[in-house]
Amino acid sequence: MSIRILSKFVATLILCISIIPGTAQESPDTDYYDHITLFSDGRITRFTQMPIKVFISSVIKESPYLPEIRYAMREWETASEQLIRFQETDTPDNADIRVSWGYSSLMDIHDTRLGSAQLRRIPNQQATDKDNKVIINVEIILMLEGDDIITELSEVEMRTVCLHEFGHAIGLWGHSPHPGDICYPTATAQHPSQRDLSTLHKLYNTAINTPQHDDAIKALKTEIIQEPREHYPHFLIGNVYYDKGDMESAIESYKNCLQINEHFQPAIEKLLKAYEAIGQLSTAINLLEQRVKEEPRAADYNTLGIHYYNRGEVNRAIDAFKKAVALEPFHKASKHNLHQLFREKTLHALKAKDFKTAEQMCEKIIQLNPMDSTTYMLMGEGYAYAGLYNTAIDYYKKALKLNPVSRITKRGLAQSYNNYGVTLRNSKKWDDAIAAYHKALEIQPAFHIARTNLSDAFWQKANTLRNAGQLDEAIKAYLELQKLQPKDTQISSLLGELYLKKRDYTAAVAAFHRVYLANPDDPQARHNLIAAYHQSAQHLIDRKDFGSAIELLQKALVVAPNESNIRLSLAHAYQSIGEYERAQTELDRVKKSDPNNQQATTEQINLYIRRGNDLVQQKNFPAALNHFNAIPETERDVVINNIIGYLYLVQGQYSDALTVFDKVISQDPLNRPTYQNLVSLEAQVANRIFGRNKTDILIHARCLLAICLINQNKFDAALTKFQQAKNGKSEKHQELLYNTGTKLLSRLEAQNDIERSAMIREWIGELNYNPNKVLDDR
Incomplete structure (x- = not known):
């Protein structure tokens, strides 16, 4: 990176007149066109585009003289009939003319004792035509205080000063010899004269950069004759010769200037440039080196430093600038140039990743200018370029502390935080990466890349925690991510899953x-919502909160009216609160759409049982029997069959009850409730029924009781019941008696009970069955 070395007078022309009024010459001249290039190197210099942009410094704006400055601009506009137009701007970098406050004692060159206009020509690299190859830039300095000889100006006086300096700024780079003109050296006019305007119109009808060297030289020679001891006309004529290419005459003029004022720095610098143009720069530098040995001056050392630098002798340039600063610690140009060279070394060191040297140079720069935020910013850029983002951040923060409004520094700091976050993210340091991205966004809220990276870090963190089973922390991470991406439905889906795992059903729903709501036509979205409703409802059912469960299930049906599982759960909930008709309605809908739904079958059986039990409690035995009988036989267990047998029993339907009890005993001979029901049935029949039917029922009941008792190891009671059944002498039940006796015999033989086995054989024989044949058949 190249640096820009400054002197106190680089590409700058400052207008000057004597503060002692000269002899005014009355003349019938209608203009002073031949005097308007004395301060612009003998060349027409004016603006080519309107409006001319004017920046007025904040200090001037707060002063009482702002109206006079604006008066001068409006007066030139009006008098020129809008040939000249001004436009104020708040941005100094874009201004054509900058108006600022100055101090008389600090100026090398004055136009008047109250102000000056400084001209700068800046090469225009983008110009496509010759008229725009140079950009004109003017700085008007009003010296309103700091000089004991200057007292507070009146409005009238300040208007004259402003009109005069703006006249130079718009292209009248010389002084009129006529006292009535605004560009007269000691003017008092309040309005541009006709000569001023005629000269202005002639100027703007002349092509920019038109040479008028001869006219300028003639006018300046006249001034030199009139004021032979004034150094400034010699300097100006030297500039004209220099621009004309007559270097010998330029050198002679600069020497004449220095003979009158040996410390006039602009002449020294232009003299060196003239020698350089004819290839004798070394000679000039040797003379200047000899000069500083004899009489050291900061300005001379600064000039030497500039030329050393231009010859590539950077270390000698640094030494020269150091000596200048040592002589005059507040010498602005040399201090700036030394600062720039240190910065150049800093940048080279950073590019080479020589951070030790860069740090040393940075310290030297800060010693020169503790408020130099730019150097800290450049250090930040260097470390960031090397990938050392943490160190870069430290330097950017120092720069921002000194210059809180620097957009470049803010951008660099935000980028470093972002890049540092990427480094941390790649190391799976999610929290640190997130903190870095947040910092980047605090500095630049619209930093899209940082926001994207922040989202990515939260994704990575949340997914890692979810996979590790750290549900609470994962949920927190997803919620933070949701703030960044509120429309991302995947985040909500993942949160829903985590809430379900935590059984936080309300949050899951x-x-x-x-x-x-975001994707109503998405089957997966519908499925997940239904599942959440269902699980939440099941949880409420388990807690016996059937009302809330029903409310949720009804909401689920709005989303999925054909979802069988929802209707089955709703049927279950209705059953649980005694809403049997509603439960049956839901079951009927399921069976209609899915006749083979096994869960529906199970729920229907549960509904029959629940309704049957309620009816039993109400002693509505016929209705209860209907519900239990509605249960398919293949789905009845011994409990249900025992209940059915009991319901037959309490209604006096003994034969039907025995048929059912027989099934139970065949499956579970030790079933206690059935045994008790059989005892009750035997007693009821014995006491309430008469006739042959009574005998048949008792034989059947006693055979079943005998089987129950033998399985309870109550052998004598079993034999007694069998004997009572046998004594009923029923031909109809010979097979039942035979089978019962055979079961008793088998059990007794297994117990090696010879005596009772013999008794059973005998009783079986009395049934006209051969006991041996029975055994053989068995």
Whole structure:
């Protein structure tokens, strides 16, 4: 990176007149066109585009003289009939003319004792035509205080000063010899004269950069004759010769200037340039080196430093600038140039990743200018370029502390935080990466890349925690991510899943509901919401909160009216609160759409049982029997069959009850409730029924009781019941008696009970069955 070395007078022309009024010459001249290039190197210099942009410094704006400055601009506009137009701007970098406050004692060159206009020509690299190859830039300095000889100006006086300096700024780079003109050296006019305007119109009808060297030289020679001891006309004529290319005459003029004022720095610098143009720069530098040995001056050392630098002798340039600063610690140009060279070394060191040297140079720069935020910013850029983002951040923060409004520094700091976050993210340091991205966004809220990276870090963190089973921390991470991406339904889906795992069903339903609202036609979104409703409802059912469960299930049916599982759960909930008709309605809908739904069958059986039990409690035995009988036989267990047998029993339907009890005993001979029901049935029949039917029922009941008793190891009681059944002498039940006796015999033989086995054989024989044949058949 190249640096820009400054002197106190680089490409700058400052207008000057004597503060002692000269002899005014009355003349019939209608203009002073031949005098308007004395301060612009003998060349027409004016603006080519309107409006001319004017920046007025904040100090001037707060002063009482702002109206006079604006008066001068309006007066030139009006008098020129809008040939000249001004436009104020708040941005100094874009201004054509900058108006600022100055101090008389600090100026090398004055136009008047109250102000000056400084001209700068800046090469225009983008110019496509010759008229725009140079950009004109003017700085008007009003010296309103700091000089004991200057007292507070009146409005009239300040208007004259402003009109005069703006006249130079718009292209009248010389002084009129006529006292009535605004560009007269000691003017008092309040308005541009006709000669001023005629000269202005002639100027703007002349092509920019038109040479008028001869006219300028003639006018300046006249001034030199009139004021032979004034150094400044010699300097100006030297500039004209220099621009004309007559270097010998330029050198002679600069020497004449220095003979009168040996410390006039602009002449020294232009003299060196003239020698350089004819290839004798070394000679000039040797003379200047000899000069500083004899009489050291900061300005001379600064000039030497500039030329050393231009010859590539950077270290000698640094030494020269150091000596200048040592002589005059507040010498602005040399201090600036030394600062720039240190910065150049800093940048070279950073590019080479020589951070030790860069740090040393940075310290030297800060010693020169503790408020130099730019150097800290450049250090930040260097470390950031090397990938050392943490160190870069430290330097950017120092720069921002000194210059809180620097957009470049803010951008660099934000980028470093972002890049540092990427480094941390790649190391799976999610929290640190997130903190870095947040810092980047605090500095630049619209930093899209940082926001994207922040989202990515939260994704990575949340997914890692979810996979590790750290549900609470994962949920927190997803919620933070949701703030960044509120429309991302995947986040809500993942949150819903985590809430379900935590059994936070309310939150799960809310999360899945957001997804469903965003994508109502998405089957997965619908499925997840239904599942959340269902699980939440099941949880409420388990807690016996049937009302809330029903409310949720009804909401689920709005989303999925054909979802069988929802209707089955709703049927279950209705059953649980005694809403049997509603439960049956839901079951009927399921069976209609899915006749083979096994869960529906199970729920229907449960509904029959629940309704049957309620009816039993109400002693509505016929209705209860209907519900239990509605249960398919293949789905009845011994409990249900025992209940059915009991319901037959309490209604006096003994034969039907025995048929059912027989099934139970065949499956579970030790079933206690059935045994008790059989005892009750035997007693009721014995006491309430008469006739042959009574005998048949008792034989059947006693055979079943005998089987129950033998399985309870109550052998004598079993034999007694069998004997009572046998004594009923019923031909109809010979097979039942035979089978019962055979079961008793088998059990007794297994117990090696010879005596009772013989008794059973005998009783079986009395049934006209051969006991041996029975055994053989068995």
